[in-house]
Amino acid sequence: MISDHTNAIAIAGLNKTYETGFHALDNINLEIKRGEIFALLGPNGAGKTTLINAVCGIVRPTSGTITVAxxxxxxxxxxxxSTLGLVPQELTTDAFESVWNTVTFSRGLFGKPxxxxxxxxxLKRMSLWDKKDEQIRRLSGGMKRRVMIAKALSxxxxxxxxxxPSAGVDVELRKSMWAQVRSLSETGVTIILTTHYxxxxxxxxxxVGVINKGKLILTEDKNTLLRKMGKRHMVFxxxxxxxVIPMELSAYPLTLEDDGSKLVLAYNDQDDNDxxxxxxxxxxxxxRPRDIYSRQSSLEDIFIQLVEA
Ligand SMILES: Nc1ncnc2c1ncn2[C@@H]1O[C@H](COP(=O)(O)OP(=O)(O)O)[C@@H](O)[C@H]1O
Ligand SMILES: [Mg+2]
Incomplete structure (x- = not known):
């Protein structure tokens, strides 16, 4: 039976308590549409891997339902x-096998012709074509990561x-990997990534979904999230x-930055600060200001506010 398939993933009332008694996921409800790139963001230990592994059938839910496609x-x-591919946090490949064989065997394991x-x-999409006959142990960390992606796509x-996906990958390679993932998304693959970056x-x-201590504390369109929660700052x-901030300015939400060389006024678009x-x-x-400019808070600022709340 193929049911509603506009959602790539539908998770309802998902809980996971490990054998140790640790409650790693607390009533997770989440739907991810086909074609989305969804980022599950949270600090270490928040439950990201547990959630992904539950969806991929590696961790058995304590309660709740999950449908995939x-x-x-x-x-x-x-x-x-068979509808999903997983690139796990830890690299798992046979170091002595070639790139070509690794991807080919993995496809066979799924019973695909x-x-x-x-x-x-x-392999071409992952920029690994010229390495197809190389043993995996001879590849750089970034290339190994791309082999894992190719294997998951097999x-x-x-x-x-x-x-x-970025753990242990340097900045340069990270950027090229993001570009490759984006181009995958353009071919219609739904992408779900976890990150603490x-x-x-x-x-x-x-x-973006923000997870902390096993609870999904919000899910929001990225730009809406930035607009709704982002504070604006006027920097003098x-x-x-x-x-010190002069007494007569104490009524304003001002802070000093960079050893007193910047005075920063926080405000919302709704505020009528003059x-x-x-x-x-x-x-x-x-x-006397030398320069005046405004600044929008980043996802980072928002994330810190949410997780520390
Ligand atoms: N097999 C397990 N048994 C007991 N506790 C676990 C197990 N796996 C993970 N945990 C705990 O569950 C919490 C969430 O872990 P995890 O999902 O790996 O977090 P994240 O991927 O966000 O860093 C952590 O506190 C971790 O120690
Ligand atoms: Mg993890």
Whole structure:
């Protein structure tokens, strides 16, 4: 039975308590649409890997339901599993095997007919074609990571999970990997990645879910999240640094930054802070700005607010 298939993933009332009694997932409800790039963002130990592994059938839920491409992951395990590819957090490949064989064997494990043309296409997309006959142990860390992605794609999944794809990958390679993942998304593959790098979520995702201590504390379109929760700041860069904020400015939400060389006013678009009034006070206090500019808070600031709340 193929049910509603507009959702790549539908998770309802998911709980996971490990054998140790540790409650790793607490009533997770989440739907991910086909074609999305969804980033699950959270600090270490938040439950990201547990959640991904539950969806991929590696961790057995304590309660709740999960469907993947319309298939129940418990009662229709084989169908569900064949629609998804997982790139685990830890690299798991046979170091002495070649790139070509690794991807080809993995496809066979899923019972897919041989298709050298498809394997070639995947290796080319992952920029591994010239390494196809190389043993995996001879590859760099970034290349190994791409072999893992190619392996996860070997059976033509509709949904790809990347668990901490940037862990241990240097900045340069990270950027090229993001570009490759984005181009995968353009071919229609739904992408779900976990990360504790905010930059990665900000760069890649259409939608972001924030998980902390096993609870999904929000899911939001990335741009909406930035707009709704982002604070704006007016920065007064000073000619001469100050050590304290003058008394007559104490009514304003001001802070000092960079050893007193910047005075920063926090405000929302809804606030009716009168910048010229602040400027007047600065002038009468003998403080002269060298430059004035506004600044929008990043996903990072928002994330810190949420997780520390
Ligand atoms: N097999 C397990 N048995 C007991 N506790 C576990 C097990 N796996 C993970 N945990 C605990 O569950 C919590 C979430 O782990 P995990 O899902 O790996 O977090 P994340 O991927 O967000 O870093 C952690 O506190 C971790 O110690
Ligand atoms: Mg993890």
């Amino acid at each position: 319309g298939y129940d992951i418990i009662t229709q395990y084989r169908q569900a599993r 041989r298709s050298p043309a498809y394997v070639e296409d995947v 059976h033509e999944p509709e949904i790809l999970f990347l668990d901490e 905010i930059e990665e979520a900000q760069e890649m995702a259409n939608r 860069a000073l000619r001469d640094p100050v050590s 910048i010229s009034e602040v400027l007047d006070h600065l002038k009468s206090s003998g403080i």
